[in-house]
Amino acid sequence: MSDKLIIFDTTLRDGEQSPGASMTKDEKLRIARQLERLRVDVIEAGFAASSNGDFEAVKAIADHIKESTVCSLARANDRDIARAAEALKGAARARIHTFIATSELHMEKKLRMTREQVFEQAKLAVRFARNQCDDVEFSPEDGYRSDPEFLARVLEAVIAEGARTINIPDTVGYAVPELFGAFIRDLRQRVPNSDQAVWSVHCHNDLGMAVANSLAGVTIGGARQVECTINGLGERAGNCSLEEVVMAVRTRRDYFGLDVGIDASQIVPASRMVSQTTGFVVQPNKAVVGANAFAHASGIHQDGVLKARDTYEIMRAEDVGWSANKIVLGKLSGRNAFKQRLQELGIEMESEGEINAAFARFKDLADRKAEIFDEDIIALVGDESVTAEQEHYRLLALSQHSETGERPHARVAFAAGAQELRAESDGNGPVDASLKAIESQVKSGAELMLYSVNAITSGSTESQGEVTVRLQLGGRVVNGVGADPDIVIASAKAYLSALNKLHSQTDRVAAQG
Ligand code: KIV
Ligand code: ZN
Numbered sequence: 001m002s003d004k005l006i007i008f009d010t011t012l013r014d015g016e017q018s019p020g021a022s023m024t025k026d027e028k029l030r031i032a033r034q035l036e037r038l039r040v041d042v043i044e045a046g047f048a049a050s051s052n053g054d055f056e057a058v059k060a061i062a063d064h065i066k067e068s069t070v071c072s073l074a075r076a077n078d079r080d081i082a083r084a085a086e087a088l089k090g091a092a093r094a095r096i097h098t099f100i101a102t103s104e105l106h107m108e109k110k111l112r113m114t115r116e117q118v119f120e121q122a123k124l125a126v127r128f129a130r131n132q133c134d135d136v137e138f139s140p141e142d143g144y145r146s147d148p149e150f151l152a153r154v155l156e157a158v159i160a161e162g163a164r165t166i167n168i169p170d171t172v173g174y175a176v177p178e179l180f181g182a183f184i185r186d187l188r189q190r191v192p193n194s195d196q197a198v199w200s201v202h203c204h205n206d207l208g209m210a211v212a213n214s215l216a217g218v219t220i221g222g223a224r225q226v227e228c229t230i231n232g233l234g235e236r237a238g239n240c241s242l243e244e245v246v247m248a249v250r251t252r253r254d255y256f257g258l259d260v261g262i263d264a265s266q267i268v269p270a271s272r273m274v275s276q277t278t279g280f281v282v283q284p285n286k287a288v289v290g291a292n293a294f295a296h297a298s299g300i301h302q303d304g305v306l307k308a309r310d311t312y313e314i315m316r317a318e319d320v321g322w323s324a325n326k327i328v329l330g331k332l333s334g335r336n337a338f339k340q341r342l343q344e345l346g347i348e349m350e351s352e353g354e355i356n357a358a359f360a361r362f363k364d365l366a367d368r369k370a371e372i373f374d375e376d377i378i379a380l381v382g383d384e385s386v387t388a389e390q391e392h393y394r395l396l397a398l399s400q401h402s403e404t405g406e407r408p409h410a411r412v413a414f415a416a417g418a419q420e421l422r423a424e425s426d427g428n429g430p431v432d433a434s435l436k437a438i439e440s441q442v443k444s445g446a447e448l449m450l451y452s453v454n455a456i457t458s459g460s461t462e463s464q465g466e467v468t469v470r471l472q473l474g475g476r477v478v479n480g481v482g483a484d485p486d487i488v489i490a491s492a493k494a495y496l497s498a499l500n501k502l503h504s505q506t507d508r509v510a511a512q513g
Contacts, residue, residue, distance in 0.1 A: 005218065005249055005258040006225035008200065009035050009242055010044040011274060012057070013073055015233035019477035020470050021278040022501070025057040032061040033348060034273050035230075036068050038266040040242075042095060044227075047073040048087035049080040055087050062091035069135065071095035076125030085132035095135040097167075098125045102140035102151055115150055123157045130162035137165035139202065144170040144183060152190035159193045165225060166197045170213060173206025173237060177216035184221025200225035203240045205232060210240035215248060219256065230274040231282050231289060243267045243288040243320070251315055268321030269345070269378075276379055279468035279479030279494075281454060288320055328374055331366040335359050345374060347381050369464065369485050375456045376464055379483040392417055392503045393442070393496040398489055400430040410434040412492060416442070431491045435469075438495055446471040446502060450479075453487055467494040471502060478502055 072084035088094035201217035232241030304311035402408035410433035427433030450470035465487035478501035482493025
């Protein structure tokens with residue numbers, strides 16, 4: 001059996017299914033480039049048939065990414081599979097990932113299909129997919145809650161049709177490690193041609209065991225591919241977290257005996273990029289990528305680490321891409337220094353015009369903030385990645401007044417397409433007043449579900465504030481992110497960014513459901 005563990009990243013597909021995490025094509029491409037730098041083996045770029053937007057995103061990623069395999073999800077029908085194949089045409093290495101549910105519950109209640117119908121459809125789908133693409137993966141959705149005998153029959157048939165990877169999902173996060181590992185092992189034993197495919201696991205985190213279950217699938221079950229997402233992003237409690245699986249396997253190589261091809265120094269940059277793009281903040285005590293993951297607060301620990309690092313540290317922060325906040329640039333830095341720093345951060349810009357626009361924003365920021373850190377540049381470029389057509393609303397000016405004993409008041413000017421709108425309002429605080437002023441003109445009627453503010457770089461009140469605003473309207477949930485040294489301005493930017501997402505209607509078909 002191979003001693004390489006294949007890392008299949010589904011941040012851009014399953015991760016994106018998380019309410020509010022939907023990304024634009026440009027945002028997805030930027031993350032895909034970072035995943036390529038991270039050297040993930042497979043990037044699941046989206047679900048091409050779910051919407052035109054997703055089709056275009058998968059296509060753009062397939063056209064640009066050269067090192068990683070690019071994959072599209074497809075339901076087990078000819079239309080979805082043909083759409084996936086079409087989107088993947090330009091890929092150096094392409095994979096079609098087709099799936100159909102196999103648990104009694106899903107077949108009866110969701111698909112309203114009999115076992116025989118599901119069996120036939122799975123076979124035909126893999127046959128059709130193999131005609132379009134050499135590399136085909138098959139997933140029995142809700143596989144862990146399926147009857148093992150029936151499941152084994154389906155899997156034997158799809159392997160015979162040419163599926164190269166068999167991925168077993170714990171779709172609802174119901175598994176526990178020992179049982180899940182044994183389930184995969186027993187399934188492989190039941191399927192006569194199991195050695196003709198790579199076995200993979202795909203675990204959700206509803207009981208907080210997605211990483212443990214995935215690793216048990218590897219050690220007990222013999223799986224050699226793990227499906228995971230950056231920061232564990234995903235619907236409900238999320239998916240198995242890439243950084244945790246990768247660092248577990250690397251740090252405990254003595255136990256797992258497996259190699260991963262990941263460049264771990266790109267983990268923290270990838271985590272930041274995903275969090276800044278989606279507005280899903282990483283909890284401070286999150287393993288590997290949380291702000292406190294390498295912070296030793298207790299005196300005993302600090303003393304130990306100073307004497308000998310490995311007294312309390314099992315990984316080195318710099319190995320996973322944590323660098324001490326570096327002052328990289330300032331007010332006097334020129335365009336060349338800025339451009340070079342972008343390159344060092346792995347940020348690619350399509351044109352000189354884009355670099356000029358980002359540089360103008362940088363200068364504007366440097367006028368207001370003496371020290372510019374890597375994190376500031378990443379946030380600034382995140383703002384920049386919004387194209388004119390996605391940016392219907394844009395903040396032009398904001399002033400606010402707050403004083404002890406007075407009700408705060410804000411005045412806001414913003415662009416709505418070609419129009420310039422002005423509004424003012426009172427509020428409980430200056431943020432509330434600013435958002436109310438904007439809403440008084442836009443009249444979106446959206447419900448504010450979340451407002452959060454974080455310092456982009458820790459340890460200083462000079463840091464930029466990064467604000468996330470989550471809005472819900474008519475069943476759609478969107479996140480907007482805004483950054484600025486002034487948190488009221490950051491809040492207005494975040495609110496307008498969320499309104500832009502609501503404005504750009506993109507309806508998609510859900511992968512599950
Ligand atoms: O969780 C799941 O079952 C999935 C499949 C579509 C692979 O995401
Ligand atoms: Zn899933």
